[in-house]
Amino acid sequence: MKVEMRKSLQDYNTFGLDVTAEQLIRVRSISELKKGIEKNDQPLFILGGGSNILFTKDIQGLVLKNEIKGIEVIKEFKHSVHLSIGGGENWHQLVLWTIKHNYGGIENLSLIPGTVGAAPIQNIGAYGVELQDVFVRLTAIDLKTGKSKTYFRKDCAFGYRDSIFKRALKGKVLISRVVLRLTKAPHKINTSYGAIRSTLDERGITNPTIKEVSDAVIAIRSSKLPDPAVLGNAGSFFKNPEVSASRFNKLKKQFPNIVAYPLENGQYKIPAGWLIEQCGWKGKRIGNTGSHAQQALVIVNYGGATGSEIKAHAERVIASVKEKFGIQLTSEVNIY
Ligand code: FAD
Ligand code: NAP
Secondary structure, three states: OOOEEEEEOHHHOOOOOOOEEEEEEEEOOHHHHHHHHOOOOOOEEEEOOOOOEEOOOOEEEEEEEEOOOOEEEEEEOOOEEEEEEEOOOEHHHHHHHHHHOOOEOOHHHOOOOOEOOOOOOOOOEEOOEEHHHOEEEEEEEEOOOOOEEEEEHHHHOOEOOEOHHHOOOOOOEEEEEEEEEEEOOOOOOOOOOHHHHHHHHHOOOOOOOHHHHHHHHHHHHHHHOOOOOOOEEEEEOEOOOEEOHHHHHHHHHHOOOOOOEEOOOOOEEOOHHHHHHHOOOOOOEEOOEEEOOOOOOEEEEOOOOOHHHHHHHHHHHHHHHHHHHOOOOOEOOEEO
């Protein structure tokens, strides 16, 4: 197992920030991981695909880059299968694999960058589907003891872009394997989000297959989200805020055009992108960074930005949304 010294992470984070890891190892198996961390006395940092990270400084200590691979059907039922997937597999490649094998459940999560091991961390979600909808269990290795532990759904405290791995266990365990339960045909198709329905309508598709849903999601995302290979970004920078019904009613009086979605818990979800746009940030560039012209929720690196510049832009956005709407935006991206 090679230790790479003073390794640039520019190609390993989707903002394209040129920070350095003091040391980096590529972890391809649990035994490699255990070898990497035994007798270790340096700070450890876990890296997946770097698509939900904003680096504001160099990383001291040892970066563990998760490259544990493998996709395996471990159980087969009449209507479903259990898949066990190495945490270092690429998420979108997994989605394409499931579609090729006609296993349903994650087609709405097409084209989300990053690794399978990071997917439970913020319970990745898009177009009305979240990882927790198909989640069975995961294996995580404690970075202090090297011991592995199984976490079932009830242990993960999944929430909206949230889990125990983003809170109490942040940086303490490495997710090495994830087990998902996917359907065999006939599948439950979810076209609750308008953009999917209208794309399928335009294509004259009334009874979509999982492949047709995935293709629609890929087309929508490619048309409005910046490709990190072209323009550095980490997807949505902020979470969508949730407010009480009474707070929403007050806001509605003040801002009659406000966009909101009622939630099962009685609260209202307000798209952060709408709030940011109303504050005039959509398409606004300051120096090497700014809010994306097609989706104000995304902060981009136009080239040469530092993590601190991007963080300062996020803080400007937060301050103006607070001032206009009294709503405190919180970051979805992990800032280091
Ligand atoms: P990283 O960015 O490498 O890591 C994220 C955090 O998890 C860090 O704190 C890291 O230390 C930790 N970590 C990583 N791997 C592990 C592991 N195996 N064990 C323990 N800790 C770990 N997210 C959505 O939810 N929905 C979307 O639709 C979506 N769209 C996106 C679109 C674009 C263009 C981009 C750039 C990002 C998007 N994201 C979206 C965010 C991102 O893709 C996801 O959060 C993804 O799961 C991050 O995976 P990663 O491997 O890149 O994690
Ligand atoms: P969009 O369709 O323009 O919608 C804006 C926001 O409104 C979304 O954030 C979504 O909330 C909410 N919304 C839209 N239709 C809804 C419905 N029928 N029911 C409930 N809420 C609804 O959003 P977009 O930016 O193009 O993104 C599309 C999907 O991809 C969203 O689910 C979004 O979360 C996901 N996405 C995530 C990231 C990321 O980095 N996290 C990046 C790009 C896209 P939700 O976000 O809660 O779904």
